[in-house]
Amino acid sequence: MMTELPLEQVRTLLAVVDEGTFDAAAAALHVTPSAVSQRVKALEQRTGRVLLQRTKPVRPTESGAVLVRFARQLARLERDARGELGLSGPGEPTRVSVAVNADSLATWFLQALLRVPGLCFELHREDEDHTAALLREGLVMAAVTSSPDPVPGCSVRPLGRMRYLPVAAPEFAARHLDGPLPDLLPEAPVMVFDRKDDFQDGFVRQLGGTAAGPLRHHVPTSEGFLDAVAAGLGWGMVPEAQARPLLREGRLVLLARREWMDVRLHWQQWKLDSPALAALAEAVSTTAAQALRH
Amino acid sequence: MMTELPLEQVRTLLAVVDEGTFDAAAAALHVTPSAVSQRVKALEQRTGRVLLQRTKPVRPTESGAVLVRFARQLARLERDARGELGLSGPGEPTRVSVAVNADSLATWFLQALLRVPGLCFELHREDEDHTAALLREGLVMAAVTSSPDPVPGCSVRPLGRMRYLPVAAPEFAARHLDGPLPDLLPEAPVMVFDRKDDFQDGFVRQLGGTAAGPLRHHVPTSEGFLDAVAAGLGWGMVPEAQARPLLREGRLVLLARREWMDVRLHWQQWKLDSPALAALAEAVSTTAAQALRH
Incomplete structure (x- = not known):
């Protein structure tokens, strides 16, 4: 199914979810609001599902969330590829979004980030229930969580206690x-x-x-x-x-x-061949190995 | 309208919102789930409005939120009255819920709490947009906020910069x-x-x-x-x-x-003649006067 998705429409869907309204998405994409609306409708007809709840801000439906996650993964792959090809300018830093529980953030987690210079981090402080939802929606690419059960599309590795x-x-x-x-x-x-x-x-x-x-x-x-x-x-x-x-x-x-x-912590991340994400996962593992119990 | 509301049904509505499901509310109230369901339905018929979104957890509709706030204020008045009459046992501490922005919580706010012994505090860390929603829903009785515009039913006083x-x-x-x-x-x-x-x-x-x-x-x-x-x-x-x-x-x-x-901070609280809330407001004002700029 994925390969047949019209990527421009998928990117438009992502912009609407990220910007919160059709108008804001139109401004971000430099197209008219009616073009945004048409693309989303076309994608809904093609998939045969309602993808957005027309709330303020707009929210993806369950089907929409699948496509939003796909769009984010796609964007990440593109950015990594451009970065490796030396094509990402100073205006396009490599961005990694991670959900972290409060106690990890207050104790050891920032040390891990310092091991991976050159990335931009977007941390979300969430309890572990919400963490899974953020991974599922694709709002974060990785999470420190107490749950060893992988969110669909994610891999898990233990970090320590x-x-x-x-x-x-x-x-x-x-x-x-x-x-x-x-x-x-x-x-x-x-x-x-x-x-x-x-x-x-x-x-x-x-x-x-x-x-x-x-x-x-x-x-x-x-x-x-x-x-x-x-x-x-x-x-x-x-x-x-x-x-x-x-x-x-x-x-x-x-x-x-x-x-x-003792609380067992785990690292969950998208199954994605991203050098940035791999470098962060490595830094998190190393830092956790020093900071946590085994 | 308020005086004609069936208070048992209003309390049941509050229990459902607080516990998240009809079953959990039934357990908390020591009645059957069908009794809970009947009371909520009766209240909806009486008010002519849908009061709950049947999500998991259950959420109040806009009309429901008005009644939930009323129920919380009612519960607070009852508790204060019992406390003043010396009727509140050790199992029923006086509980005060407050929304605070992260930077206040990290710097001066805890000092204010230490000035009011004998209360139980339930702090919510929220940015100022969400703060107003928490006050409106009645989930908190007071808030440190950057907004000088009072939420309906609340009074405002400036704290400093x-x-x-x-x-x-x-x-x-x-x-x-x-x-x-x-x-x-x-x-x-x-x-x-x-x-x-x-x-x-x-x-x-x-x-x-x-x-x-x-x-x-x-x-x-x-x-x-x-x-x-x-x-x-x-x-x-x-x-x-x-x-x-x-x-x-x-x-x-x-x-x-x-x-x-500089950010101007304000204290918003329910307009409610509660000794506990008044004592806290006084402590917050005093602490802020020392910790913040004028």
């Missing part, structure tokens, strides 16, 4: 947690990243308790979460890379010496 | 920006928060140039953005509270001594 330690400010621990943890944790104020974060609950269950307590503070940034724990707002599970310096300075204490939670 | 300084790593500045900035900035790699961030472009225009260059890195966290600038990935506009320590250590340099950009 990120360890989360149960910590609190010293005064907080003395006041709320001076005794058996499974009994005390459900009564103590707890930090939670967002509504989807069941990490603290999981830790309490791991200790044999029921769940973390109802006194919950939601702070949905990695550094804000850490700052709030250090300020004594609540206890929380913190990546060891962030916790260690504060543990050394005595600004945090470990709540349990032999208990923690 | 957050100053952004143009900075880069010293080696980066020596390599890319050793000359007239309006000419050099459009050629240099630039950090951008996300696709909506036109801050760097605005700064270049302020200097008389056209826009920041096409070599753009998108890093959508406040601390990641700062780290990337300090690592030499690009220049960027950084809140002065974050820039000052690194400027002192020589890890960043100012690109222009007399040029910066």
Whole structure:
């Protein structure tokens, strides 16, 4: 099917999705809005499916998303080829879009980017559920995710384990947690990243308790979460890379010496023969091998 | 109209929106799924409007959002009243949900929370466009926003100005920006928060140039953005509270001594006679008065 798709129409579809409206796509492509509209309609007739929801901004339907991903992959292949041929001018940098979870971005991920000079990075900070959707839509080419199940069209490789330690400010621990943890944790104020974060609950269950307590503070940034724990707002599970310096300075204490939670991280990326993407994947693997546990 | 609304049905609607499905709402309310479904249908017949989009998760329609906001305000009033009467047990903390922009959260906002002990905070990190939507839907009761235009049902007070300084790593500045900035900035790699961030472009225009260059890195966290600038990935506009320590250590340099950009921040909150919300607003005002410019 792919080879028979009218590529100009596919590129137009991508422009409409990226720009959000038919008019903006027309301006970006230097054609009239009615030309844009005709191309999209022609593509819908050819494929026999509705490809766009006519919302503001425009959104691809499920069928449309398949073509949008194809268009992005096509654009990437073209750009790589032009780059290898020395045809990409200074106005056309090689762009790599990646979805990353907040804790990776706050700890080790930027180091990986520094290993691949000459690329332009577009990072999206997303939890792992949304990550898969971004890969499926083709909005990102790769993602750091906790899911080992490949999104269709993607390959997966393991990166290592990120360890989360149960910590609190010293005064907080003395006041709320001076005794058996499974009994005390459900009564103590707890930090939670967002509504989807069941990490603290999981830790309490791991200790044999029921769940973390109802006194919950939601702070949905990695550094804000850490700052709030250090300020004594609540206890929380913190990546060891962030916790260690504060543990050394005595600004945090470990709540349990032999208990923690590990999250296995994976790298998912489009199956695409792109030198830029391959170089990034290599840099991410190398950095993760140093920063994460095995 | 409000006083005639069947409150049990309104609460059920809220539970469905919060839990995401009819089944989960039924479990939370300890009733059968068909009871939930009947209540929502009855409310839709009574109001003559479709209130929920039957997606997964369920979403309120525009009319539904009005009732959801009403239900949240109702729940808040009830909780405050019970709290003042000493009726709220340890299982029912007073919860305050607030939307905050990333840079405020990374710099001064947590300090405000520490001034109001005894509340549970649910922070949402959002750019200012989405902030208004969250207030309108009633998902948050208050927001730090750049918009001085009140969302319907909300009051606004100014907080002060957050100053952004143009900075880069010293080696980066020596390599890319050793000359007239309006000419050099459009050629240099630039950090951008996300696709909506036109801050760097605005700064270049302020200097008389056209826009920041096409070599753009998108890093959508406040601390990641700062780290990337300090690592030499690009220049960027950084809140002065974050820039000052690194400027002192020589890890960043100012690109222009007399040029910066200021963002006026505002506090928007529901017009609601809630002691918890009033205490937080007071703490936010006081903290902002110290942390921001006037």
